[in-house]
Amino acid sequence: MPKRALSLLSAVLALSAPAFARAAEEREAWTPTATALRADAAGIGMPQSVAGLSLAKSGEVSNGGKGIDNYAQYLSEDGAVQATLYVYLPSYADASLAAYMTDKAVTERFGARTRRTAYSSVAVGGHANGAIRAVYDDAADGALTTAAAFLHAGRWLVKLRVTGPTERRKEVLAGLDGMLAGLQFDDASSIHATRPARLAACPANEGGDARLTAQTTSAPADISLPREGQEPLCIRGKVDTAEGSYDILQQAGAADGAIIVPVDDAGTMVAFDPAKDGYRLSIHSVGQTDLYGVYDKVPSARQIAQILDGKDPQTAQAGATADYAANGEVTVRTAGVKLR
Structure with missing residues (x-):
């Protein structure tokens, strides 16, 4: 991470x-x-x-x-x-x-x-x-x-x-x-129109551990999740890590949509976005997106905790990292980015 x-x-x-x-x-x-x-x-x-x-x-x-x-x-x-x-x-x-x-x-x-x-x-x-x-x-x-x-x-x-x-x-x-x-x-x-997030519980969909099937070396894609409170979100589950407990969120009524795990109030977030053959993992922070590849399904809460704690053996390093500059430039670097 x-x-x-x-x-x-x-x-x-x-x-x-x-x-x-x-x-x-x-x-x-x-x-x-x-x-x-x-x-x-x-x-x-x-x-x-x-x-x-x-x-x-x-x-x-x-x-x-x-x-x-x-x-x-x-x-x-x-x-x-x-x-x-x-x-x-x-x-x-x-x-x-x-x-x-x-x-x-x-x-x-x-x-x-x-x-x-x-x-x-x-x-x-x-x-x-x-x-x-x-x-x-x-x-x-x-x-x-x-x-x-x-x-x-x-x-x-x-x-x-x-x-x-x-x-x-x-x-x-x-x-x-x-x-x-x-x-x-x-x-x-x-200025974007925004409103407080509307949250409810949603059905848990814990399907066991996922497998990382491919690395990502391309530029980051926009996550397919409505922002700024446009649509209700629901809490799919929780991730318990060494540093705290975090909600797993998705769009209400979109069981196959994007999954996000906000980590802090500074913009750190884990995302699993639907891709051709599963769910693409990206980790977002201030000025940076790390891209870790595609899982065959959404990882379990235990796996997400391992990713956040830097203990998931499948994500030892990112396939690519996008660096965002203040002037709007985005530079993509491939491989060699350690998880921690």
Whole structure:
């Protein structure tokens, strides 16, 4: 499995002063002006001051120097309210899935007392239903309110996170809504309509272990699964690995359709897409897709866990890897890519 990007939830919690110092050397992805900060490749910007929050630092979460995994952190005057703008390039972009995985990460990080009090599509950049807005109260045993928004513009995902003390909830929400209103787009028509994922249980279809029948050395193909909450998804089962438990998702009512396993809130995902002689395996992450070949059927949950843990003997290396550059170029490399 390719090296994962740092979870975006973990990243915002880890942005300490030393991290800021390192990030100061990684400003290639951002261009500051007198009043704004702009991610040039994405054509997306934000004012340097918005809703009582001011830009503190900017840099790259991972893939230093490539400009595909970028953050900008904003702080209130006393530093108690913290906000982060992420502009990043997952090889499988879906704001609805990003919201779904962040929802899981927030609950896991802040505990069962955390309550999701808002979760709906909102307008952004002049587009109705252009973003998903989520609010979480009573996080960290009642100490914090955290809020987030997610949108998909062109090839890029944008994620906003604002967190602060519960007693300053109004500032947290004003910060999120101010940042949503403050987003600037070179091409607002590139914003995808999105809505929260609609999930239900679906019949398990565990047919035993699958066999890898052929390697893949061609360029990645688009996964045949509706994105951005366009169609209901269902949970086919769960994968339990050394690092956590993940849902196996497919389109509701499409038993022979694509299968995906989202892994984190930074865009890491395992996909099995119908192919001529079975299901083609690909693993997606920020700026990269690894292609492992075709299985004669969908692998079992146990096999998927082995793939994620790097212990599946059939996928010791990828047949091909596609690297996605910030300028839109895609380079395909064949063989020689180790699973871990």
